[in-house]
Amino acid sequence: MQLFTNILSHLKDQNRYRSLNLPNGIDLTSNDYLGMAVHPLLRESAIKALENGIDIGAAGSRLLRGHTSHHAKLEKFACTYFNAPKTLFFANGFIANYALFTALPDRHDVILYDALIHASVREGMRASNAKSFKFAHNDIDALENLLNKHKGNHIWIAIESIYSMDGDRAALQDVYNLIKRYGNATLIIDEAHATGIYGTNGKGLAYDIICKHGYDNIITLHTCGKAIGVAGGLVCADANIIDYMINKSRPFIYSTAPMPLQALLVQKSLEVLDSDDGQKRRGKLLSLCSKAQKLFGGAGSQIVPIILGEDEKAMRVASAMQDKGYDIRAIRPPTVPQGSARLRLSLSSNLDEDILQNFADALKTL
Ligand SMILES: Cc1ncc(COP(=O)(O)O)c(C=O)c1O
Known part of the structure; x- marks a missing residue:
C-alpha cells in the first residue's frame, strides 16, 4: 500500500492528482452537446x-x-x-x-x-x-x-x-x-x-x-x-x-x-x-460555436480549448472559475500533451449566449 500512497502523493505534488467532484454550477464541461441527456421525450x-x-x-x-x-x-x-x-x-x-x-x-x-x-x-x-x-x-x-x-x-x-x-x-x-x-x-x-x-x-x-x-x-x-x-x-x-x-x-x-x-x-x-427538434438544437449549438470562436479562438466546434500551459495554472484558473459559479474543469497531461494544460470549454445547445460572454469577462478579470 505504501507504494500507492507514494505515487498518489507524487501526483499531488505535480498537480496531477484526480478526484471525483459532483456537478456544481453552470455546465461548461459535459458532453451533452445537444441537451439530449435531459430531454423530456x-x-x-x-x-x-x-x-x-x-x-x-x-x-x-x-x-x-x-x-x-x-x-x-x-x-x-x-x-x-x-x-x-x-x-x-x-x-x-x-x-x-x-x-x-x-x-x-x-x-x-x-x-x-x-x-x-x-x-x-x-x-x-x-x-x-x-x-x-x-x-x-x-x-x-x-x-x-x-x-x-x-x-x-x-x-x-x-x-x-x-x-x-x-x-x-x-x-x-x-x-x-x-x-x-x-x-x-x-x-x-x-x-x-x-x-x-x-x-x-x-x-x-x-x-x-x-x-x-x-x-x-x-x-x-x-x-x-x-x-x-x-x-x-x-x-x-x-x-x-x-x-x-x-x-x-x-x-x-x-x-x-x-x-x-x-x-x-x-x-x-x-x-x-433526425427531426426538426434535432435540427433546431444543432442550429443553436452552431451559433454558440461561432460566438465562442470569436471570444476564445479555437477551431469553431463545440469543444473550445483554453490553453493555459502549466498544470498548476490550469488548476488554479479552473478553481477560481468554479468559485464564480461555472462548472469548468482543468484538463492536464497525460490526457493532453505536456505544457498544454487547459480549460476544456464544452458548449451545449441548452446554454444561453449571455453566459458565454459573462464567462469570457470573468476569465479576463482573473
Ligand atoms: C474520441 C473518443 N472516443 C471514445 C470515447 C469513449 O466513449 P465513451 O465515453 O462512450 O466510453 C471518448 C470519450 O471521451 C472520446 O472522446
Missing part, C-alpha cells in the same frame, strides 16, 4: 418502457440470452440511419474502440494512428498483436510516409473526425483519398464528438463519404453518451467486419449485454436528432 420513453415491463438487466451476453429485441431493433435502425450494411452496439465507446483494435488487426498488420487519438484506441492498440505507429496530428504527409513504409502490410488507420480535447477536424476527404490510393488500408473513424451534430442531419462527418463510396474500407464508431445523451457505442461497418467482431471480439462475447433500456433510449434519441 427520452425521460417519457424510459418511464413508458419501464411501465410496460421492459427487463432491467439483459442478464447475459448478446450471444446467449442477453440479445433482446431492443438491441436488435436499435442495430437495424442504426443501419438505415448511418447507411451501414451492419452495426453492432456496445455498452460504451471506450469498450467499442478497445474491441475494434484488439479484434481486427492481426500480428502481420500495422496500425497508424493520429498523435492525438483517444485513450480508448491507445488501450486497444496496446493489447493488439499488431505493431502501431504514430503520425503527427492531422499531418497527411506524415501519414503518407508511413503508408509507403508499410506498403506490404494491411494497414488500419485510427483517426477522430473531431478531436476530443482540441475540437479540430480531421481532413477526412484527404485521408480517404490517400487510403483509396494505397488500397490495402482500412480507415477507422471515431465520430464520438461529431455524431448528432455534424454531417447530414448530424449523422457524422464521414456520412457523405460513406454515402458515396460505401463501407468497403471504412469503419465508423458513433459513441452514444455525448450528443446522443445516453450511453453506448455503435460500430458501423461492412457485414463481414461486424460478423467477425461477433465471433472474435472478446469484450463483445464475454460481457453482459447493455441494458435493453439503453438500446431503446439510444434509438429514441437518434429519432429526435
Whole structure:
C-alpha cells in the first residue's frame, strides 16, 4: 500500500492528482452537446418502457440470452440511419474502440494512428498483436510516409473526425483519398464528438463519404453518451467486419449485454436528432460555436480549448472559475500533451449566449 500512497502523493505534488467532484454550477464541461441527456421525450420513453415491463438487466451476453429485441431493433435502425450494411452496439465507446483494435488487426498488420487519438484506441492498440505507429496530428504527409513504409502490410488507420480535447477536424476527404490510393488500408473513424451534430442531419462527418463510396474500407464508431445523451457505442461497418467482431471480439462475447433500456433510449434519441427538434438544437449549438470562436479562438466546434500551459495554472484558473459559479474543469497531461494544460470549454445547445460572454469577462478579470 505504501507504494500507492507514494505515487498518489507524487501526483499531488505535480498537480496531477484526480478526484471525483459532483456537478456544481453552470455546465461548461459535459458532453451533452445537444441537451439530449435531459430531454423530456427520452425521460417519457424510459418511464413508458419501464411501465410496460421492459427487463432491467439483459442478464447475459448478446450471444446467449442477453440479445433482446431492443438491441436488435436499435442495430437495424442504426443501419438505415448511418447507411451501414451492419452495426453492432456496445455498452460504451471506450469498450467499442478497445474491441475494434484488439479484434481486427492481426500480428502481420500495422496500425497508424493520429498523435492525438483517444485513450480508448491507445488501450486497444496496446493489447493488439499488431505493431502501431504514430503520425503527427492531422499531418497527411506524415501519414503518407508511413503508408509507403508499410506498403506490404494491411494497414488500419485510427483517426477522430473531431478531436476530443482540441475540437479540430480531421481532413477526412484527404485521408480517404490517400487510403483509396494505397488500397490495402482500412480507415477507422471515431465520430464520438461529431455524431448528432455534424454531417447530414448530424449523422457524422464521414456520412457523405460513406454515402458515396460505401463501407468497403471504412469503419465508423458513433459513441452514444455525448450528443446522443445516453450511453453506448455503435460500430458501423461492412457485414463481414461486424460478423467477425461477433465471433472474435472478446469484450463483445464475454460481457453482459447493455441494458435493453439503453438500446431503446439510444434509438429514441437518434429519432429526435433526425427531426426538426434535432435540427433546431444543432442550429443553436452552431451559433454558440461561432460566438465562442470569436471570444476564445479555437477551431469553431463545440469543444473550445483554453490553453493555459502549466498544470498548476490550469488548476488554479479552473478553481477560481468554479468559485464564480461555472462548472469548468482543468484538463492536464497525460490526457493532453505536456505544457498544454487547459480549460476544456464544452458548449451545449441548452446554454444561453449571455453566459458565454459573462464567462469570457470573468476569465479576463482573473
Ligand atoms: C474520441 C473518443 N472516443 C471514445 C470515447 C469513449 O466513449 P465513451 O465515453 O462512450 O466510453 C471518448 C470519450 O471521451 C472520446 O472522446
